[in-house]
Amino acid sequence: MDGQKVIEARKINKFFYSPGKTQVLKEVTFSVKKGEFVSVMGKSGCGKSTLLYILSTMDTDYEGELYLDGNLITGQSSNYLSHLRNEKIGFVFQFHYLIHEFSVLENVMIPGLKLNQKSREELEQIAMEKLKVFDMQDHALKKANQLSGGQKQRVSIARALMNNPLIIMSDEPTGNLDKKNSDLVLGIFKELVQEFHQTMLMVTHDFDMASKTDRTIVMEDGMIISHG
Numbered sequence: 001m002d003g004q005k006v007i008e009a010r011k012i013n014k015f016f017y018s019p020g021k022t023q024v025l026k027e028v029t030f031s032v033k034k035g036e037f038v039s040v041m042g043k044s045g046c047g048k049s050t051l052l053y054i055l056s057t058m059d060t061d062y063e064g065e066l067y068l069d070g071n072l073i074t075g076q077s078s079n080y081l082s083h084l085r086n087e088k089i090g091f092v093f094q095f096h097y098l099i100h101e102f103s104v105l106e107n108v109m110i111p112g113l114k115l116n117q118k119s120r121e122e123l124e125q126i127a128m129e130k131l132k133v134f135d136m137q138d139h140a141l142k143k144a145n146q147l148s149g150g151q152k153q154r155v156s157i158a159r160a161l162m163n164n165p166l167i168i169m170s171d172e173p174t175g176n177l178d179k180k181n182s183d184l185v186l187g188i189f190k191e192l193v194q195e196f197h198q199t200m201l202m203v204t205h206d207f208d209m210a211s212k213t214d215r216t217i218v219m220e221d222g223m224i225i226s227h228g
Helices: 048-055 078-088 104-115 120-133 149-160 179-196 207-211
Strands: 005-017 021-033 037-041 063-068 089-093 167-171 199-204 215-220 223-226
Touching: 005 048, 021 048, 021 199, 021 223, 037 048, 037 179, 037 207, 048 167, 048 199, 078 089, 078 104, 089 149, 104 120, 104 149, 120 149, 149 179, 167 179, 179 199, 199 207
Parallel strands: 037 199, 037 215, 089 167, 167 199
Antiparallel strands: 005 021, 005 063, 215 223
């Protein structure tokens, strides 16, 4: 770990305005270094998913500063942020958001197709390599709806890796999986960090999941109460 900050939040404040003004994030400041596996934990409603939405550049309506790879991204245009997201951030959600009528291979290729920097042939090759990491290459031509829940989540992780992102952000990735598949997904995450030096940020309310990451940031009532 070379100490390089991949993402840094400085004094992030977020308000919701329905019906009255409610502050949901209060002076949130922290950073994640290259190759770190960090979890953000807290009870439902503590602001962790709201924070992830801001960190992932999908919500730009906040106060404070956000840096990605050393660059200030607060205040950048939506086109710039869209490209940045696609190039530098991989996403894994509780619900895998696979397109059912697409093949497994096509689903994994989507971030590469969006980035539009390589030929379709190159992208197919890269997608197959990512599927091999998760032992899913034999399912490449199946439709996504033919897979089990655990297999779908593995495909969604392969998809998150498609553009070799700077960081993977994950929101309750095992929320709808049983223990066996949850352990499998967590094992994959740990392997990505250890073998591929991937930086990971995972939001979870599951103490057991959080305890297996390098560091846990604990949130309560929109504030960070512990940096782990």
